[in-house]
Amino acid sequence: MKLRVVRVDLPLKHVFATSKRSISVVRSVMVELEQDGLRGYGEVYEDTFYGMYIEDIAAVITKCKDYVERYALADPIAFMRHLDPALKKNKFAQCAVDCAACDLWGKMKNKPLWKIWGLTKDRLPVSSYTLGLDSIDRMEERLAEQPDWSIYRIKLGEKDDMNILAALRQKTKAAFYVDVNGGWNVKTAIQNLEPMQRIGVELLEQPLPADDWDGMAKLKKEMKKRNITFPVFADESWRTVDDIDKCAEVFDGINVKLNKCGGLNPARQVMAKVKHLGLRLSSANTVESTIGVSATAQLAPLLNYIGADGPLQIEKKVGVGVRAENGKLVYPPDESGTGARGPFR
Numbered sequence: 001m002k003l004r005v006v007r008v009d010l011p012l013k014h015v016f017a018t019s020k021r022s023i024s025v026v027r028s029v030m031v032e033l034e035q036d037g038l039r040g041y042g043e044v045y046e047d048t049f050y051g052m053y054i055e056d057i058a059a060v061i062t063k064c065k066d067y068v069e070r071y072a073l074a075d076p077i078a079f080m081r082h083l084d085p086a087l088k089k090n091k092f093a094q095c096a097v098d099c100a101a102c103d104l105w106g107k108m109k110n111k112p113l114w115k116i117w118g119l120t121k122d123r124l125p126v127s128s129y130t131l132g133l134d135s136i137d138r139m140e141e142r143l144a145e146q147p148d149w150s151i152y153r154i155k156l157g158e159k160d161d162m163n164i165l166a167a168l169r170q171k172t173k174a175a176f177y178v179d180v181n182g183g184w185n186v187k188t189a190i191q192n193l194e195p196m197q198r199i200g201v202e203l204l205e206q207p208l209p210a211d212d213w214d215g216m217a218k219l220k221k222e223m224k225k226r227n228i229t230f231p232v233f234a235d236e237s238w239r240t241v242d243d244i245d246k247c248a249e250v251f252d253g254i255n256v257k258l259n260k261c262g263g264l265n266p267a268r269q270v271m272a273k274v275k276h277l278g279l280r281l282s283s284a285n286t287v288e289s290t291i292g293v294s295a296t297a298q299l300a301p302l303l304n305y306i307g308a309d310g311p312l313q314i315e316k317k318v319g320v321g322v323r324a325e326n327g328k329l330v331y332p333p334d335e336s337g338t339g340a341r342g343p344f345r
Contacts, residue, residue, distance in 0.1 A: 003068040004032040005061050007054060010045075010289060011315045014142065016132040019157020019183025020049060026287045026314065027054040031061060031096040032342065033104045035073050040104025041319065041340045042096040043291035044259050050239065052092045052259075060086070060093040073108070076101035077265055091262040098263020099295040099338065106337030112298065113264070113338060119301040121331070127308040127324040128153040128177055130286040136160070136167045143171055146312070148326045151175045151202075153284060153307055157183025162195045169199050177203040177305070179284075182236050184208060186215035193228045202230050203305065205255060205282075210236040216250035233282055233305075241270050244277065253280030253304065264295055271302050280304045286313055294321030294340040297329055 010026040017023075031042040046054040064086040073079055079101050080087075080094065087094050106113045114121065128151040131142050143152065152172070156164065157180050165176065178201050184192070189207040196204065208215045220232070231252035238247050238254060241261075247254060254274045261267040267283075274281055283296050284307025293308045300306055308324040311317075321340035323330050332339045 001068050001071055001073055002034040003061075003065050004034070005058055006030045006032070007058050008289075008316075008318065010287075010318065012287075012313055013315050014132065014313075015134075016286065016313065018133055018155045018179075018181040020181050023287070028289065029054060029058050029061065029093075029096055030291060030318070031100040033068070033073070033097075033100045035104060036108070038104055038107045039342060040100040040102070040107060040337060041291050041342060042098065042100030042103065042263075042295065043289060043318075044092045044096040045285075045287055045292070047092070047259065049236065050092075050260070052090075057090065057093050057096070060088060060090045061097060064097065073101060073104055076105045080263070080265070092259050094262035094266070095259045096263075098265060099258065099292075102264045102298075103295070103337035103340060110336050112331070112335045114298045114301060117268070117298075119299075121301060124300050124329050125303050125306045126150055126327040127306050127329060128284065129309045129324075129327070130179075130284075130307060130313065131155065131168075132286075133157060136164055139164060140167060140171055143168060146326075147172070149174060150327050151177060153177040153179055153286075153309075156180050162192060162199075165196065165199045165201070175202045176200055177205065179205040179235075180207045182206050182209040182212075186212065186218055189215075189219050190222050193223060193226055197228055197230065203233060203282075204230055205233040206235045206237065207232065210239075213237075213246065213250065220250050231280060233280070241273065244270070244273055244279075248277040248279055251279065253282055255282045255284055257283060257285055258292070258296060259285075264298065267299060268302075271299065275302075282306065286310055289314055289318035290321045290323065291319050291338075291340050293323070294319075294338040297322040297331065298338055300329060 282305035
């Protein structure tokens with residue numbers, strides 16, 4: 001098997017801001033595994049919140065070359081165990097390689113992964129479209145660029161948040177998911193509960209800082225007292241699978257991202273645990289290309305919510321595969337593996 005590692009800068013169509021950061025370019029690593037004329041693709045992006053920098057991720061994967069080139073892929077799980085010494089428990093590096101291995105394995109079997117894993121596409125979630133945090137006028141402009149989605153995932157985390165929601169509500173009847181990225185304190189979150197419910201928010205993600213467990217307990221108590229019905233999801237509050245039990249005490253769901261899990265097979269295990277705990281499942285990444293979205297889409301039948309709009313936020317096209325059209329997931333008709341196809345540069 002051959003390994004190719006490529007660092008790719010993905011310029012965004014607009015500056016993308018959250019309560020934590022503002023970016024105009026996504027720095028990503030693309031992985032290609034080749035065997036018997038077939039190619040599998042994986043992707044992971046830099047995330048400084050978790051201390052994962054692209055130079056380090058690429059270096060870890062590159063050091064796997066000798067391990068890869070003396071291996072013939074037959075089972076991606078066994079392959080990843082083979083790479084354990086080289087990957088050094090770097091979940092982001094593991095993710096890119098695992099997704100590429102799963103994609104290649106599926107192509108070897110000439111079947112999409114979702115079918116190999118016994119899933120069906122009977123009840124796929126509808127994808128949201130993300131509006132980055134900005135002035136009211138600019139967020140209205142971003143909505144007008146993509147006016148036909150039935151769900152918008154709205155980044156908040158400033159004093160003007162409820163005015164932003166009210167203004168956007170005047171422009172659409174679509175469902176609103178709010179993602180604060182830990183930008184509120186508990187007092188602000190409680191103040192915003194009833195206005196959000198009146199405006200029609202249907203999901204709230206990471207309202208408080210990642211480690212504010214007492215604040216989350218207080219917020220959940222207030223939600224019950226005030227009969228607030230939308231679920232609250234954890235993202236930054238879980239870094240490893242060991243955090244999920246704690247999240248289950250104060251959250252209703254988990255945003256499961258492949259990069260934090262270490263790839264597709266580890267994500268399946270995490271999702272099984274989340275469901276066992278009675279929590280709902282989401283997977284939303286605003287800054288990944290078609291390569292990453294195609295991988296996540298293989299697990300869409302397990303999800304209650306999904307955000308597959310990343311490629312629409314990126315100026316540069318990277319490969320082809322699964323895409324979201326006004327929220328509907330569209331899989332390639334001749335798909336196998338993740339459905340992703342190169343090239344990437």
